[in-house]
Amino acid sequence: MSLVELIPTKQTDTKILDQLEGFLTSELGKNILYAKDEPGFVANRIGVFSIASCIYHAQRLSIGFDTVDALTGTKLKRPKSATFRTADLVGLDILKHVLDQFDQTLVDDPWHHYFKTPKWLDTLVEQHDLGEKTKCGIYKKENGEIKAYHVESQSYVKANYEIDSSVKSILKEDITKQISLLKANKHPHAQFLYSVIKDTCLYSAYHLQKIAHSCRDIDWALHWGFGWEVGIFEFWQANGVKQSLDLFLQDDQNISTPSWINDVPAFYTNEGAYAPADSVQIPYSNHVVYERQLYRPTLMGENSVEQGETIFENDSVRFFHENDGIAIFSLKTKLHTLNLEVINSLRKAIDIAEQDFKAMILWQNSAPFCAGANLYEIVAGAKLGMIEHQNLFTKVKKTAWQLLKPNLPSIEDLRPINEVIELLQQVLMALKYSKLPTIAAVEGLALGGGCEMLLHCNRRVAHTESYIGLVEIGVGLLPAGGGCKEMARRASKHKDIFPTLAQYFEQIGLAKVSESAKLAVEMGYLDENDVIVPQRLELLYFAKQQAQLMVSQHYRAKDPNQSFRIGGASAKANILAQLTNMRAGEFISEYDDLIAKKIADVIFGSELDANTKVDSQYLLDLEKKHFIELLKQDKTQDRIEHMLIKHKPLRN
Structure with missing residues (x-):
């Protein structure tokens, strides 16, 4: 996780804190929060x-541990590991230690009783079933099967991640409706989620002023420290601050709430995030290090300005600039x-950039840079007989495909795969040999x-953390977009x-x-x-x-x-001999062997002959030839x- 919390005291030199914030942010890639000296700090x-x-x-x-994890993981826009995983x-x-510490130190907390360690946790810790590090905890893997601890029987049963269908539907709804829908649904799964969210x-509102400087600190702490996609104040505001509070108070008018909560229509506005100490909306830090973050992320409800001036945009890309002569392709x-x-x-984009700009950057506002080709288009082309050509019968099959599979993406504009490969090769070569510098921000x-x-950027x-x-x-x-060609070209720079x-x-x-950019x-x-x-x-700044x-x-x-x-x-023959040994030792499958020979x-x-000089097109033609040969194979289509x-x- 990227979070670092800094806790200044009255004796702390602010200049040293500023230097530390700059170093941690830029040199270590961390995200900084200033917390108050309270148990647990913010996150x-x-x-x-x-x-x-x-x-x-x-x-x-x-409700069982497995069901809780099914409810509180990705469906709630939180990490897949959810709660108990x-x-x-x-x-x-560690969990028991933290709960014990909170139990001992937060004695005046209205929710103090929540921190009492449950008996099942005491039992597992006493048995030294501590989780991943002992290969047994709330979950364990037995004969390839994931099992979850069952409190009543004190045994492990097969994990069941099924949740009520009506609750599943609610979690697919617009986030702005979820609190009211969960409260209205009487199924235990819905009531569990509603209770935890409430x-x-x-709790966050009640302790905000004591532990943090603004609601933004708590939400970013949950993003950066716990991997939540939506912070708790973001979620609350999306569902309506007053509307949600009214729902919460319907359960119990004596619920502990801070005095300021009734006077705040929104936690986030264009002016900033709410800070209860001064009853104002405060902006982000103006520390000089953030000048390199050309597009600092914002939370839901905060002012979010579209990046730059659009040159052109469609369903798949946006091409824009920021009046500095550099075009950006996203x-x-x-x-x-x-x-x-x-x-x-x-x-x-390359054509436009060569005419109107002095450089071009390939950059995404969030990871990943690019996970590869759209496999659906490739396998659809193969199944429709569009590997090397298309005809009237192909067009009929395309129409039937769309009618039979209405929920799948459109393939109306799909072209024969060999044409797409050739186009990709041409475009990436144009990227590499463009009239202007091209930079990939990865x-x-x-x-x-x-x-x-x-590989084809200059x-x-x-x-x-680039993989x-x-x-x-x-x-x-x-690889048929020039990947094999480019690696062969790079190898040619070496004497041997x-x-x-x-x-x-x-x-x-x-x-x-x-596993990292350094290893790359x-x-x-x-x-x-x-x-x-x-x-x-x-990334964009340095690009x-x-x-x-x-x-x-x-x-x-x-x-x-x-x-x-x-x-x-001759060099290929040496490699093929090694492949023969790997196949004989069953380290690779027969089909892996076939593909590897084509790569070689x-x-x-x-x-x-060795050391013969070739141009790029020679290897590009080989790439396309072998790619098409493989795509015609049933085993390749099965793998896709x-x-x-x-x-x-799939290893077939």
């Missing part, structure tokens, strides 16, 4: 209370995947086509080409992904001229710095027809469908 005080409230109401309503990850001994809202697709509209838009996943996109600025790789083998394919090519082949063949340098996806940035919110530097140095891309050395047939054929330059449905690779 743990509210976050642990939310867990305590879940424990209290789960016991009151006889998070407790296992942290350690049940408790957390009222994806809007799910997981920022590449579809046909993205590819066409990138071609259009954060999070950059897989498959996303990796190929950054420079990369990457967040430390980069050519992973197409996982869906039965190989074979060890580097062998490394790159292994990375692609095993779908290896860098070792893997050849980033190079010595690229910049690694600890603070993700500074612009690189763009300005490259412009000032009159950067020009090299000749696209420039040739480079390849490993050749591309990256080593097929049957040409499995990934779309199960979200994990």
Whole structure:
């Protein structure tokens, strides 16, 4: 988690605090809150209370741990680990220790009784069943099956994550309706959620002035410290501050509330976040370090200004600028995947940028950078017989597909896959050899086509937590947007080409992904001229710095027809011998072996002699040829469908 809480005292030198805030923010990539010296500070005080409230109401309503986690995880816009899986990850001994500390120190807290350690927690800690670190806690895995602790029988039963259908529907509703809908629903699952939300809202409001400077501090603490997508005051305001308070008070007029709560129509306005100490809305910090965060994130209800001036926009991309001569290309697709509209838009953006701008940046406002190609379009094209061509019969099948699968994305504009591959190759080559500098600002996943996109930019600025790789083998394919070509070209810079090519082949063949930007340098996806940035919110700033530097140095891309050395047939033969051994040892499947041989054929330059010089197009043609051959195979189509449905690779 990125949260760091700073707790100043009367003796603290503010200059040192300012220096520390700047260092932690920019050099370590942290998000800073100033907290007051109270038990739990901000994040743990509210976050642990939310867990305590879940424990209290789960016991009151006889709801199991697995059901609580089904209710309080992603459906509530919180981490997948939810409540009790998070407790296992942290350690049940740690949870017990924190609850005991709050029980001992918060004796005047109106919710003090929530912090009493439940008997089941005492039992598990005494048994040294502490969670993940002992492989047994609230949950344990037995014979590949997840089991949850059952309090009454003190045994483990198969986890059941089913929740009431009416509650599931409420959690799919607009967030602005959820409090009232949950209160009106009498199912125990709904009453549990309503009670926990009500408790957390009222607890946060009651203690706000004592533990924090504004409601913003509590919400960001929950975002940055507990991984919530929506803070508690954000959620409350979205449901209506007064309307929700009236609902809460219907249950008990004697509920503890702060004196200021009746006078606040909104926690967040365009002026800032509510601070009860002075009854004002306060803005964000003006510390100089935040000048590098060109688009600081805001909370729901705060003033959020659209970035820059739009050049063009569609369902998949937005292309804009900020009157500084630098154009910015951003994806809007799910997981920022590449579809046909993205590819066409990138071609259009490059043309516009070359005429009207001095540099171009590929940047997303949030991770990931790009999770790869749109697999749905690929498998749809394969199933409809549109791998290499389309005809009248294909058009009929497309219409029938849409009628039979109305809930799936439209494929009306889908083109034959070989045409799309050729277009992608052309566009990425245009990106690489553009008349102006192109920079990729990378954060999070950059897989498959996303990796190929950054490889074809002239420079990369990457967040430390960038996970980069050519992973197409996982869906039965190989990189065909120039990924193999680009790795072969990079390897050719080394005097002894074979060890580097062998490394790159292994990375692609095993779908290896860098665990950090630093490791991506070792893997050849980033190079010595690229910049690694600890603070993700500074990515665009540093990308612009690189763009300005490259412009000032009159950067020009090299000749696209420039040739480079390849490993050749003899080097490929060495690799194929290793594959034979891996297949014999059953380290890879027969189909993995087939795909790997095609990858080797591309990256080593097929049957040409060692150190033969080729141009990019030679390897691009090999990529496309083998990609199409693989896509025609049932096993590849099975892998793609499995990934779309199960979200994990199929080994067939």
